[in-house]
Amino acid sequence: MKGLSTAADHSVLWFGIAALLATRKGASRKAAVRGVLAIAGASATANAVLKPLLPRRRPAAAELPAYQTLADPPTSSSFPSGHAASAAAFATAVALESPKLGLAVAPVAGAVAYSRTRVGVHWTSDVVAGAAVGAGIALATRRWWPVRSTDEARARPMDAVPELPDGEGLVIVANANSGDPNVDPADEVAEALPAALVLRAEEGLDLGDQLEAALARRGGWVRAVGVAGGDGTVAAVAAVANRHGLPLVLVPAGTLNHFARDVGVYDLQEAVDATNAGEAVAVDLGLVEAHPGMGADPKSAEVTRTRYFLNTASIGSYPELVQLRERWQPRYGKWPAFAAALVSVLRKSERVEVKIDGEWRLVWFLFVGNGPYHPRGMVPAYRPTLDSGLLDVRWLRADLHFSRARAFLALALGALGHSRVYTQREVRELDVELRVPGMLATDGEVVEEAGRYTFRVAKDPIPVYRRDEDNWTGRDRPYVG
Structure with missing residues (x-):
């Protein structure tokens, strides 16, 4: 308990855990950032605001055994516990971004809070109040930085979209200049959708013109258009889909893929699943x-x-x-x-x-x-x-x-x-x-x-292929309508 309590001095323990979490992208990194922000708010509130306003004598640590007490105990106000505030703030903030990581951090935070009473520098009420302050500050960060439970936005289903087994009837443009320069999405799309016509975006050639020419050549065979690229590429192809009244197949292949995440298509396999099932949602086009x-x-x-x-x-x-x-x-x-x-x-x-x-x-x-x-x-x-x-x-x-x-x-x-x-x-x-x-x-x-x-x-929304998860029993199992 002495070692753990000391490790949490100045939130060094939490900054170390945050640095470890930040090495992974996604929810882990966001949890680290939110955790550090919550610590800053909780520490300032507990130590700079509440302690001066609510002075309280610390427990008589001299009555405890020497092995149980800190060599250099704090002399500031006992109420509330700054360690407990920071611990609860960090654990709560992490849990907001990733409940699983929150479960892993919570026992450590609880142990740090308990250690402050164990080593005789806080009353139990100090720790409880500090934890409440920290948790409250962490929850308040949602006001500045909202927590989104899922990237997928709501959109009404559209029934009148064709099934495209293996990409039959699909003309799709793949832009190798989007996203990872070492990955050509055209090869992956061609393998996953062998019956589709895959166009590689050509340098210096307008994407819309390239797609329009392919649609003119294929005529009535075309039942949908698709795109593998970033948001700029998707916008160009979506404009063509809107003009021709065709549904859009979306394959995220850009750097951030904001639009694909909003639609709820996270990888090529999800696009394949949706086209095989013939399921889409209505999406507005600005x-x-x-x-x-x-x-x-x-x-x-x-x-x-x-x-x-x-x-x-x-x-x-x-x-x-x-x-x-x-x-x-x-x-x-x-x-x-x-x-x-x-x-x-x-x-x-x-x-x-x-x-x-x-x-x-x-x-x-x-x-x-x-x-x-x-x-x-x-x-x-x-x-x-x-x-x-x-x-x-x-x-x-x-x-x-x-x-x-x-x-x-x-x-x-x-x-x-x-x-x-x-x-x-x-x-x-x-x-x-x-x-x-x-x-x-x-x-x-x-x-x-x-x-x-x-x-x-735009007057009419465009149908964008997206899987209805309620009709799906497993990615690797057959579709059950």
Whole structure:
């Protein structure tokens, strides 16, 4: 108990476990980051706030045997236990991201908390109060960084999609430039779907044009189009699927695969299962029309151009924010990376003057999500639904004094949605004019520059193949309808 209690001094024990958890990507790494954040909050609350406010004498450790007491016992207030607060904060935070890891950490946290009474430096009530503070702080992190139980978003099933045994009737584009440069997804797709027509994305050739040419050649044989690549590649193919009224087969082969995770397709095998079963869900497709601007010369040769997006579109500093977030996300997790990127970008960003709903506004950025993002009133983290028919519009005002500082403070307090600098609404269509033509980014990539943009959701959702898990009895067993 003495050794364990000492090891937890200054949370060294927890930082060591966090470092070990951070060596693995996914839930383990997110658990480590959330755990460290929770420790910071719990330690500050217990040691810097509660101890000075609630002074209490520590137990008379001199009455215990010498072998049981610490050589250098603390002299600060006994209430509450900072060790117990940090232990409970870390264990609770880890459990939020991974219940299995939480079960492994909880006994160690409990032992650390007990050790403080065993070595005679805390009363039992100190430990109980400290644990309550720590657990509460860890649970409160969900306000800033929501916990998502599953990546898969809700979407209504669509019945009228064909079964594609072995890929029969499928034309699928594979982009080797997406994701791991050492892996060519075309070879894996061809092996898993031998009856499909697999097109390799060619350098310098527009993906949409390449797919359109293949559809013209194959004519009535084509029953679905597919894509193996990242979100940018998926958006290009989804636009073709929308134009031809064809269902989409999705194979995640990019770096982060945001859209595929939202749909609930995590690997090639799931795409194979869904096409064999003929099961799909309705997914909205966002589109934005780029106009030359209200004040442009009507005789100008510039014409309206239409872009499609799967996840988000943005104007202002948001594209740079997304790029930074995606660079840091594999290391720190989505929300911490987003928060750090927001702070970094707003320090050096320039204001953009836009006209929304007939009113000119100064903003730092304008965010448009293809569907409502969660949580409301905070930074967008994920979509709970894929077929709402709505756009999630958010912007950060730049016309108020100290707007960036106010945004940072509101973000830190988890009160961004209550701040005057932050605006959010859900609409079916949005028209935005810029005083000076500005850049548009879709799905994190800068794609356009224009003076006016019109955002909307495509009239009809596209069917995207996704397995109905209620009808599935096991990946390696036959399909049971």
